[in-house]
Structures are given as structure tokens and as C-alpha cells.
Amino acid sequence: MKYYSTNKQAPLANLEEAVIKSLAGDKGLYMPEQIPSIDKNVIATMKNMSFQEIADTVAQAFFGEDMDPQSLSDIVKDTLSFDVPVVHVNDNIYSLELFHGPTLAFKDVGARFMARLSSYFILRKGLNREVNVLVATSGDTGGAVANGFLGVPGIHVFVLYPKGKVSPIQECQFTTLGKNITSLEIDGTFDDCQALVKAAFVDDDLNKHMQLTSANSINVARFLPQSFYYFSAYAQLDRIGRADELVFCVPSGNFGNITAGLFAYKMGLPIKHFIAANNQNDVFFEYLQTGKYNPRPSVETYANAMDVGNPSNFARILDLLANSHKEIAALISGYRYTNEQIADTMCYVYNTYKYLLDPHGACGYQALADYQLKPEETGIFLETAHPAKFKETVDRILHSDIEIPAKLQEFMKGEKKSTPLGKDFEGFKAFLM
Numbered sequence: 306m307k308y309y310s311t312n313k314q315a316p317l318a319n320l321e322e323a324v325i326k327s328l329a330g331d332k333g334l335y336m337p338e339q340i341p342s343i344d345k346n347v348i349a350t351m352k353n354m355s356f357q358e359i360a361d362t363v364a365q366a367f368f369g370e371d372m373d374p375q376s377l378s379d380i381v382k383d384t385l386s387f388d389v390p391v392v393h394v395n396d397n398i399y400s401l402e403l404f405h406g407p408t409l410a411f412k413d414v415g416a417r418f419m420a421r422l423s424s425y426f427i428l429r430k431g432l433n434r435e436v437n438v439l440v441a442t443s444g445d446t447g448g449a450v451a452n453g454f455l456g457v458p459g460i461h462v463f464v465l466y467p468k469g470k471v472s473p474i475q476e477c478q479f480t481t482l483g484k485n486i487t488s489l490e491i492d493g494t495f496d497d498c499q500a501l502v503k504a505a506f507v508d509d510d511l512n513k514h515m516q517l518t519s520a521n522s523i524n525v526a527r528f529l530p531q532s533f534y535y536f537s538a539y540a541q542l543d544r545i546g547r548a549d550e551l552v553f554c555v556p557s558g559n560f561g562n563i564t565a566g567l568f569a570y571k572m573g574l575p576i577k578h579f580i581a582a583n584n585q586n587d588v589f590f591e592y593l594q595t596g597k598y599n600p601r602p603s604v605e606t607y608a609n610a611m612d613v614g615n616p617s618n619f620a621r622i623l624d625l626l627a628n629s630h631k632e633i634a635a636l637i638s639g640y641r642y643t644n645e646q647i648a649d650t651m652c653y654v655y656n657t658y659k660y661l662l663d664p665h666g667a668c669g670y671q672a673l674a675d676y677q678l679k680p681e682e683t684g685i686f687l688e689t690a691h692p693a694k695f696k697e698t699v700d701r702i703l704h705s706d707i708e709i710p711a712k713l714q715e716f717m718k719g720e721k722k723s724t725p726l727g728k729d730f731e732g733f734k735a736f737l738m
């Protein structure tokens with residue numbers, strides 16, 4: 306499989322190049338030249354498969370020709386040592402719980418897969434130069450990526466995060482690890498962190514000095530594996546006879562997750578409609594309404610992993626759907642929520658249905674409720690993080706004292722180590738050099 310750039314000004318790349326480089330030379334995002342389709346008879350048998358088997362089927366279709374199939378199966382198996390259960394919330398609304406991985410966030414899937422795939426290519430090639438992963442995080446990505454790559458040979462990870470804007474639990478998931486993980490506390494916003502990473506990729510001196518790559522969802526190995534769990538959700542609902550008219554609702558920030566869903570759809574997974582749920586960072590919502598894309602600085606909200614003012618994967622969505630606003634707006638609906646609405650939804654759903662939402666999942670649930678499913682439709686929202694990752698916010702809203710899972714408590718025992726830096730590129734560059 307070859308990968309082209311969404312800007313169409315860079316040469317085609319193979320999988321290895323796309324993974325190791327992340328961003329094409331023309332700053333576009335890599336897209337696979339073809340989208341393999343999965344036979345509908347195979348999709349129909351997925352209800353009898355495990356998550357690992359489902360994921361292996363999808364992974365082989367995408368990556369199988371570019372590597373040894375057995376190694377790919379091993380990577381899938383090793384990545385997915387946890388389940389993504391579908392849980393009934395009320396009426397025809399279900400939650401796809403993506404928070405049962407090592408850092409309790411859906412990003413564990415993409416991060417672990419990418420770490421193992423990169424390591425496979427590095428070892429195969431016998432690269433004698435270390436590969437440096439730069440990752441900007443608004444909270445959740447840092448933990449998932451740092452833990453996914455922890456101790457992986459040949460790779461060093463730099464996590465850039467906005468000072469004071471990630472929760473203490475999130476922060477300790479990447480600042481306490483040591484080894485091949487370095488945390489940089491940036492005096493700025495998430496967008497500043499993302500801008501630093503993007504600037505590093507196009508800086509000649511830096512790229513001569515060191516091999517750089519990104520583990521944000523701009524990397525194909527990070528976002529594509531996220532299509533696995535759309536297939537799993539379908540299979541689980543198929544088992545109970547509820548998969549015929551599926552509406553997927555995705556709490557969105559950089560739009561990697563929903564893009565993976567769109568790939569699943571293009572591969573032949575029967576999905577009727579998508580909903581992108583936003584917090585007050587609503588550039589995509591606005592695009593759906595007006596056809597105009599107006600990126601702007603992000604604002605802080607309770608759902609901080611969705612505080613993104615210029616979603617990187619917007620370029621992929623445009624490319625995938627023929628650059629057509631009409632086509633995009635026909636397949637995807639948008640909703641946006643204020644902090645107050647997020648809090649109201651969390652209270653309502655907890656008190657009425659005894660289901661504990663985190664602030665991101667709350668946007669997803671509420672968007673499905675507002676979409677007003679038809680009786681024959683089944684709605685499923687992606688619950689993207691465990692509520693305990695946002696304990697301070699959740700407890701304040703629900704007047705609760707929710708339990709912190711043992712996995713999270715382990716992180717909190719470690720000692721925080723991070724380097725404070727300004728948001729200017731020169732300072733960041735000097736640090737890396």
C-alpha cells in the first residue's frame with residue numbers, strides 16, 4: 306500500500322516511511338491510496354470473533370501486504386490485551402467503553418499499536434539512529450503514548466503539555482515514568498504545544514540533527530487502528546440483534562477517532578450515520594452549518610482532551626469525502642456543548658440511569674439524545690476516558706467521591722519530573738539540539 310499526502314505535493318510513501326515520518330514533506334497528512342474493503346460475509350461472522358480476531362482481520366486488510374503477517378498478528382495481540390465492552394445506558398442508547406486499557410483512555414489502542422509497529426520497522430531496518438517521538442497532549446494522549454512507548458528499544462519520547470491545563474492524574478501518567486520518556490511543561494495552550502511539534506517537523510537543522518516523528522493522530526499508525534473498535538462495537542450489537550441501523554457518536558477534538566470510524570465505514574462496515582460531539586471548541590460544528598472552516602485558538606473546557614481549535618484530521622475528512630461539504634454534512638451531524646450543559650448531562654444520566662459519564666462521554670451521550678434516534682435506530686457513543694481521570698471535575702459536578710482504579714493509583718505514587726519551557730520555538734529547538 307502506498308500513502309499519499311493530503312496536500313498532493315509530496316512523493317508517495319510506503320507504510321514504513323509514513324509511520325516513521327508522520328507528516329509528509331509538504332506538511333500534508335498521509336492517506337492510503339486504496340481503502341481495502343472487508344467482505345460483508347466476513348463482517349457478519351465477526352459476532353463470533355474475539356476483539357483480537359476482529360482487529361487482526363482489519364489490520365491484515367490494511368497493513369498485511371507491507372509486513373510479515375505473523376508479526377502483524379503478534380502486534381495486534383500484544384496491543385489489545387483488554388476489551389472494549391458495549392454497555393446499555395437507556396432506550397436505544399449504548400456506550401462503547403474504550404477506557405479499559407493501561408492508561409484508561411481510548412488512545413491506548415493507537416499508541417500501543419504505533420509503538421509496536423514503529424519498533425518492528427526500526428528493528429527490521431537496523432536503524433542505528435534513535436527515533437524521537439514528539440507528542441503534544443491536551444491531557445490524555447501524553448499518558449497513552451508515553452506508556453505505549455515506555456521501554457521500547459530505539460525510541461525516545463518527548464511529551465509536550467500545557468502547564469496547569471491537564472488534570473493531576475493525567476500529568477502523573479507521563480511525568481513519573483522516566484526511562485525513554487521526557488516531559489516538557491510548556492507555558493502556553495495545547496495549540497501552542499501542537500504548533501511547536503509541527504514547527505519541529507519542518508525545521509531543517511533539527512531534522513538533520515535527529516530523526517523525528519509524531520505520535521499524535523496525524524500518524525497513520527496512531528489513528529487507523531482506532532477503526533478496530535468500530536468493528537467490535539458492530540459485532541457486539543449484532544450479537545443482540547441491534548446492528549442494523551447504527552449511529553455512531555464520537556466526542557471529538559483532533560478528529561482522529563471519528564476519522565477512523567469513517568475509514569471503517571469506507572471499508573464496508575454498515576454504519577448509517579455519524580455524529581461529531583464538540584465542547585465549546587466548535588470549528589467543526591460551525592463548518593457543518595456554514596461550509597466555512599475557521600480555525601481559531603482553543604478555549605478551556607471540562608472536556609479538555611477536546612480543547613482543540615484547529616483539528617489536524619479535518620484535512621483527512623475533507624479528502625475522504627471528496628472535499629464536499631454536502632457529502633460531509635450528509636454523513637456527519639454536529640452538536641456542541643457548554644460546560645454547564647456537560648455538567649447537567651452528567652448529573653442527569655448518573656441520577657436517572659446510574660451511568661457515570663466523564664465530561665467527554667457526556668458530550669457524546671447528549672449529542673445522541675439531541676439527535677433523536679428513530680425507534681429502529683441504535684445509537685452508540687464512544688466513552689473515551691474513565692471518569693476517574695477527571696476526578697476533580699466529576700466529583701465537583703456530581704458531589705461524589707469516585708473511586709480511583711488501582712491502575713491509576715499506581716501512577717500517582719511516582720515522582721513528577723518535567724522540564725519547564727516557554728512556547729517560543731527557538732527555546733524548544735535549543736533544548737532538543
Ligand SMILES: *Cc1c(COP(=O)(O)O)cnc(C)c1O
Pocket residue numbers: 410411412445446522556557558559560561562563610611665689690
Ligand atoms: C483525545 C480524546 C478525545 C478526542 O479524540 P480525537 O481523536 O482527538 O478527536 C476525546 N476524549 C478523550 C478522553 C480524549 O482523550
